[in-house]
Amino acid sequence: xxxxxxxxxxxxxxxxxxxxxxxxxxxxxxxxxxxxxxxxxxxxxxxxxxxxxxxxxxxxxxxxxxxxxxxxxxxxxxxxxxxxxxxxxxxxxxxxxxxxxxxxxxxxxxxxxxxxxxxxxxxxxxxxxxxxxxxxxxxxxxxxxxxxxxxxxxxxxxxxxxxxxxxxxxxxxxxxxxxxxx
Amino acid sequence: xxxxxxxxxxxxxxxxxxxxxxxxxxxxxxxxxxxxxxxxxxxxxxxxxxxxxxxxxxxxxxxxxxxxxxxxxxxxxxxxxxxxxxxxxxxxxxxxxxxxxxxxxxxxxxxxxxxxxxxxxxxxxxxxxxxxxxxxxxxxxxxxxxxxxxxxxxxxxxxxxxxxxxxxxxxxxxxxxxxxxx
DNA sequence: CCTTTCATGTAACGAGTTACATGATTGG
DNA sequence: CCAATCATGTAACTCGTTACATGAAAGG
Numbered sequence: 001x002x003x004x005x006x007x008x009x010x011x012x013x014x015x016x017x018x019x020x021x022x023x024x025x026x027x028x029x030x031x032x033x034x035x036x037x038x039x040x041x042x043x044x045x046x047x048x049x050x051x052x053x054x055x056x057x058x059x060x061x062x063x064x065x066x067x068x069x070x071x072x073x074x075x076x077x078x079x080x081x082x083x084x085x086x087x088x089x090x091x092x093x094x095x096x097x098x099x100x101x102x103x104x105x106x107x108x109x110x111x112x113x114x115x116x117x118x119x120x121x122x123x124x125x126x127x128x129x130x131x132x133x134x135x136x137x138x139x140x141x142x143x144x145x146x147x148x149x150x151x152x153x154x155x156x157x158x159x160x161x162x163x164x165x166x167x168x169x170x171x172x173x174x175x176x177x178x179x180x181x182x
Numbered sequence: 183x184x185x186x187x188x189x190x191x192x193x194x195x196x197x198x199x200x201x202x203x204x205x206x207x208x209x210x211x212x213x214x215x216x217x218x219x220x221x222x223x224x225x226x227x228x229x230x231x232x233x234x235x236x237x238x239x240x241x242x243x244x245x246x247x248x249x250x251x252x253x254x255x256x257x258x259x260x261x262x263x264x265x266x267x268x269x270x271x272x273x274x275x276x277x278x279x280x281x282x283x284x285x286x287x288x289x290x291x292x293x294x295x296x297x298x299x300x301x302x303x304x305x306x307x308x309x310x311x312x313x314x315x316x317x318x319x320x321x322x323x324x325x326x327x328x329x330x331x332x333x334x335x336x337x338x339x340x341x342x343x344x345x346x347x348x349x350x351x352x353x354x355x356x357x358x359x360x361x362x363x364x
Numbered sequence: 365c366c367t368t369t370c371a372t373g374t375a376a377c378g379a380g381t382t383a384c385a386t387g388a389t390t391g392g
Numbered sequence: 393c394c395a396a397t398c399a400t401g402t403a404a405c406t407c408g409t410t411a412c413a414t415g416a417a418a419g420g
Contacts, residue, residue, distance in 0.1 A: 002277055003379085009284040019399050032279035039380065041401060066399060080288050084295045087303045088277050091408085095184055095270050097214035097338045102191040104331035106262050113266045121269045149286035155359045156279045159352045166348040170341045177337045180330075185407085201371050221408065223373060248371060273380085 002088075003043050004052070006033040008071055008079045011053060013149065017066040018044050028135075031160045044069065052078055096121065100174055115178050122171045129164040132157060184270075185225050186234070188215040190253055190261045193235060195331065199248040200226050210317075210335075213342045226251065234260055278303065282356055297360050304353045311346040314339060 010021060010029050021044070022037035024030075035043075047053045052075035055067040071079075096118070103111050140146065140154045192203060192211050203226070204219035206212075217225075229235045234257035237249040253261075278300070285293050322328065322336045 002275070002280060005284065006280045009280055009287070012287045013283070017399075018401090022399095030274070032274055032276035034273050034275070034380095036381070037399095038382085038401080043379095045401095076287065079284055080292055083281055083284055083288050083292050087281065087299050089306075090276065091216050092212070092214055093184070093216070094214035094272065097341060098184060098188045098191055099265055099269065100334050100338055101195070101331075102187065102261055102265055104334050105191070105194045105258065106265050110262055110265050117269050124271075149283075151359055151362070152282050152286045155356055156282055158355060159279060162348050162352050166344050170344050173340060174337055177333055180333070199371075200373090201369095204371095216408095218409070219371095220373080220410085227373095 002082070003033065003035055003039065004047060005079060005082050006035070007040070007043065007047065008052065008075050011069055011071045012076075012079070013153075015068055015070040017058075017068050019066065021069075028157075031132075032156065047075070050074075096174075100178070103178065111178055115175065118171060118175055118178065122168060122175075125164055125167055125171070129161065129168065132161050132164060136161065184264070185215065185217055185221065186229060187261060187264050188217070189222070189225065189229065190234065190257050193251055193253045194258075194261075195335075197250055197252040199240075199250050201248065203251075210339075213314075214338065229257070232256075278356075282360070285360065293360055297357065300353060300357055300360065304350065304357075307346055307349055307353070311343065311350065314343050314346060318343065 006025075006029060007021060010016075010024055016024070018037065018041045021040050022035075025033065025035045025040065044053065048055060048069070051072055053069040054072050055069050058066050058068050099114055099117075103114050106114075136154070136157055140150065140157070144150075146154065188207075188211060189203060192198075192206055198206070200219065200223050204217075204222050207215065207217045207222065226235065230237060230251070233254055235251045236254050237251050240248050240250050281296060281299075285296050288296075318336070318339055322332065322339070326332075328336065
């Protein structure tokens with residue numbers, strides 16, 4: 001129920017086309033909200049109908065035309081109203097935890113396969129952490145005096161970093177436990 | 183796509199009725215997978231049709247009859263096949279992070295409201311951590327020699343604990359940043 | 365008496381995923 | 393020439409949520 005709001009925040013930070021939004025959702029916004037381009041175009045259309053955003057046609061040479069969206073006053077009001085509502089409890093869906101508990105009912109071959117998967121998963125998240133840290137260094141250098149917006153973006157990024165570090169430590173514990181059955 | 187599998191794991195750990203499953207999903211399983219009773223009954227019906235689980239009618243006196251489900255051999259095979267598949271990347275949807283970034287575009291009154299919400303949210307998770315720790319003490323005492331199943335359940339619980347601790351620390355950081363705008 | 369717990373569902377809707385579809389330009 | 397990037401969408405489907413519905417017993 002909050003893809004609309006995530007789009008509003010992203011467009012307030014920087015106006016852009018549906019395509020650009022989709023790319024952002026693969027990157028920075030994707031740290032806390034995922035969405036595919038299909039979903040984004042659909043929601044964006046509804047938001048335009050409801051006057052939460054306004055489009056500006058931009059003809060480009062050498063590239064397809066695009067429609068750049070900005071947040072309207074109505075959109076700002078909608079976002080402000082949403083910010084004042086209670087934070088929804090997260091819907092937790094953690095595949096890996098189910099698998100770890102499920103491993104107790106599988107044979108050694110199954111557990112070996114899971115160990116391999118956990119290792120792969122761990123490597124992925126190690127890489128993600130590296131990218132976060134590189135992004136932090138790039139976007140939030142120590143000596144700069146950040147704006148409010150930057151400080152808030154930074155604290156969200158630090159949350160992502162803390163999460164990944166916690167996850168890596170936990171995955172090591174999981175691997176230790178899984179290997180005990182060898 | 184894995185509610186079925188979460189149900190299989192839960193029923194392998196302990197057979198039970200739809201109602202009992204719903205209660206478990208509010209508690210321990212709910213740490214890594216959430217589901218309402220409506221969803222559970224619907225999926226359970228499909229699983230029964232596909233012979234992943236078998237039901238045993240249990241007449242009770244003083245209480246409504248119930249249907250206790252156990253995992254069939256087919257169900258075990260399905261679970262084993264799923265355990266061998268790649269872990270799906272999580273779909274991240276973190277309301278609060280969107281709001282924190284959105285706060286940059288709201289007035290002081292909006293930020294004050296968000297601070298209140300974050301505090302409430304923090305208190306909720308502090309309580310959750312307390313319950314996890316109490317559950318850990320109860321279910322996994324130091325001196326016991328645990329089975330494989332218990333060790334795996336324990337490591338999953340430790341993941342929940344690590345997550346909550348990380349979250350609380352991060353929320354403190356968020357509060358510090360939000361209060362700077364006062 | 366009234367609320368909570370036990371026990372099971374249906375119906376309608378909203379959100380998210382997967383597959384399909386088109387078409388131009390840039391760079392190797 | 394072929395793959396990747398830019399740019400926008402439709403259609404079908406699955407999954408998840410909210411609302412509604414019923415009924416009995418236990419406990420205060």
